[in-house]
Amino acid sequence: MNVDKIAILPGDGIGPEVTREAVKILQTLSEIDSTFQMETKEFNWNSDYYLEHGRMMPEDGLDQLKDFDAILFGAIGDYRVPDSVTIWNLILPIRKHFQQYVNFRPVKLLRGMESPLKQDNPIDFVIIRENSEGEYTDSGGNMFHGETREMAIQNTVMTRQGITQIAEFAYQYAREHGLTKVTNATKSNVVVHAMSFWDRMVEEIADKNKDIAYEKYYIDALAAYFVQRPKSFEVVLASNLFGDILSDLGSAIVGGLGLAPSGNINPSGEFPSMFEAVHGSAPDIAGKGIANPMAQIWSAALMLEHLGRRDLHDAVLTAMEEVLEEKKVLTPDIGGTASTVEIGDVIAGKLKKIMG
Template sequence: MKTYRVAAIPGDGIGIEVVEAGLLVLEALAERDGGFALDIERFDWGSERYRRSGALMPADGVERLRGFDAILFGAVGAPDLPDHLTLWGLRLAICQPLDQFANVRPTRILPGITSPLRGVSPGDLDWVIVRENSEGEYAGQGGRSHRGLPEEVATEVAIFTRAGVERIMRYAFQLAQSRPRKLLTVVTKSNAQRYGLVLWDEIAQEVAADFPDVTWDKMLVDAMTVRMTLKPGSLDTIVATNLHADILSDLAAALAGSIGIAPTANINPTGRAPSMFEPIHGSAFDITGKGIANPVGTFWSAAMMLDHLGEQGAAALLMQAIERVTADPALHTPDLGGTARTEDVTRAAIEAIRGRND
């Protein structure tokens, strides 16, 4: 039996609640499958740790994570701490040194969930957004000078390297090639960003030559928001910069019914470091402790983790359980317009896993 070491980092807010729900579902899957086991180690890294010690994670945190097969992450952020401090102190402090350069965000309309788009059918919205996850607008380059003075200045430098752009383009083309439609849209803003995103466009063109079976097009990011809402069926696989994909994937989640169901995989495709899986909804302190957080985004993220680990059968079983849960309106949490609680959804998912007939 294969045993996978998984680091669980619940983080803040509802992250703590949904990660615990996700671990219960994963344990049920491991018991049901019988072919693998999970060795879970929990880490109390987050805002509470920062208040105690002045750091969201220990100095050797990344090195401690390297020995794991995967990471399940909840959320980071608290109302009393600056968002840039918590993001750079935990999530990005893990993603960047572990070189998780491909952020993958699937989006589709799950059974029982209604899209806010008028007249759209589930088959019209089935996307995977690939987000460049290591440089671009979130490279962390820049600074501030003359603080507090009238001439105070702040710079935020977007970094685009040939190596970084080429590897995310190649990843996106390969992903598009693996999907039935073999269709890729490259998002850009090269009309205004005439250096970094012109390089982005040029490398997309170069990489495309290696994938003649993939149909691809290019779309300015502002026009992309219109296309996503008016012509969702024209899209399949999407690749965009760190900032653009961050924004577009939230729009995608909303169009699919709720940000509470949306998953993320932060992938190191080389396998030389663990990849990290998380829901995209954030810490949501407005509903923390109420027991109404939607755990489906975490369940879907866990399915992506299992697939990444090579447990495709367990991943498919979990997705079937997710779809059985969402198909029942009585199991919809408030973000989906229902009254179900986190524990109701979790219990139903576990029952679906245990009760499935081969």
């Protein structure tokens, strides 16, 4: 029997709290379904580790992770350590070295949730964000510190390979899921070099997939359309920065960051993919036991789908929706008084009924 090897990186702040509940759901599934078996190993690489060792992970950290089938990541961020350290020395090395060039973010209004938008149409689309280059590179520098002529340069790096492979993934995803349109997020009218290149590469792939409709919007207009007519989108393709911003906007129109999952995907399977909630470490509520674990549980469900278990993914979402529809056990961010642990317990209970 196949056993999935999963690395657990709980991280900082509420990361360990929500990750425990996600692992609880995975363990519940393994108890219910004998065909799903897993082995987990926890790696406590976080800000405490940095303060003790002067680095976010061991020198051979990536080697320790590379043979796992997937990574479940909690959150990172601590006021004692600069974000430039936590992000650039843990999350980004994993994404880049493991070629997780797809950041996959569903924007879906689950049953039982109400959108702040006044509309009755379902909201259900995905944002596919380029995850390895673009605006998030360390190419650049500072000069003349403290002087009146002080300056900073941050370079955007876009390559034919990087854009082509993310565009191909977007079209492949659309075709495999019976979707009919890909929307390109751009700003080539003013970012004339990088974004014009992005558009040209994306449109080369669009021309090879004419059975799927293609449209292009400038990022400012697209942000407005997310609010005005979210039902019109199916697959939104975006660069690293634009995808990051649009994803948070997307989560806001379907219930907030407590319900915002993501996957950092290596499509070839050569290296493990990593799944994490979008909300970050939320230090203001860490330790209070009130963080909403649904985003992390949904991220674990995305991991299950990536591992070939779409059935288990669907069961988890059904259980979550039943909890949301009942409105009896909800965390404070979505109008309730329940604890993080109580949410995990009630979703686990629903799964036992659904799959039992």
